[in-house]
Amino acid sequence: MARSAVKKIGRQDPVSRAFGDRVRLMREQADLTLDQISKLSGVSRAMLSKVERGEKSPTIGVAKRIAHALGTSFSALVGDETVARRAFALVRKDQRQVFRDAETGFERILLSPVMAGLPVEVVLHHLPPKASTGKLPPYPAGVTKHVVATRGRVTVGIDNVETVLEEGDTLYFEADVEHWFENRSARPAEYYLVISAAQALSR
Known part of the structure; x- marks a missing residue:
């Protein structure tokens, strides 16, 4: 034993x-x-x-639910939030925070620095063929997401309403509802996310 x-x-x-x-x-x-x-x-x-x-x-959905339950952001939970706030922060390509879902191959790459109180995150998502993030939990009221599809076709589900994004399409939505991202095609898909908590912090 x-x-x-x-x-x-x-x-x-x-x-x-x-x-x-x-x-x-x-x-x-x-x-x-x-x-x-x-x-x-x-x-x-x-x-x-x-x-x-x-x-x-954990899948990204499970990890985000854990982060929300702990009262922290997904990036802070995955990375290190010990960097003091400053006006200049450089993130080299080999320093990017990467979360990979071992089951689906989905990758979440944080492009912005992990800093306490930073109201905006820039994230790159890679979705393999036929892969999905699974349903993601609602963010606090005031948090928004701006999606920019850069490769393949991405289906975005927002509170049970689906929108298909082709390459070059953009979508903006309030993220205080359950949502998900899915690649139903046979080609890899890629999209950028700009996650903003500025409105939530101003409330």
Whole structure:
């Protein structure tokens, strides 16, 4: 039994391990139990436990639900928000924060710096053929998303209403409802997201 457990730990993905450690740290800092986070996020306690131990890599939908339950942003949960706010911040290509869904191949690449209080995020999404982000939880009121389709065809679902974006199309919407992104074609799809919390912060 002991040898089996050691082997299991050895196969852990270091990215999943780091993500799990951060989830556990932020949960403990918030003085919340796994059961409380489960109720707030809608993610099962068993799944949360596996995520914290680094045994399970969550989908982007699950990761975002955990972030919202912890009262933080997805980028802050995945990355490091210890950089002090300043007027100048350079992000080199090899320093970009990348989240990859192991099940679908979906990639979320944060292009803007991870800084506390930054009201705007610029993100690049890669969606493989026939892949979907799954339904994403609503953001707080006032958060908006601007989508720019740059490759392939992207279907955007917003509160059960779907819009198909061709290359070069753009879409702006208020993100305080459940939404998702899907590639139903046989070609890879790519799109940029500008996520703004400026209106939410001004309320």
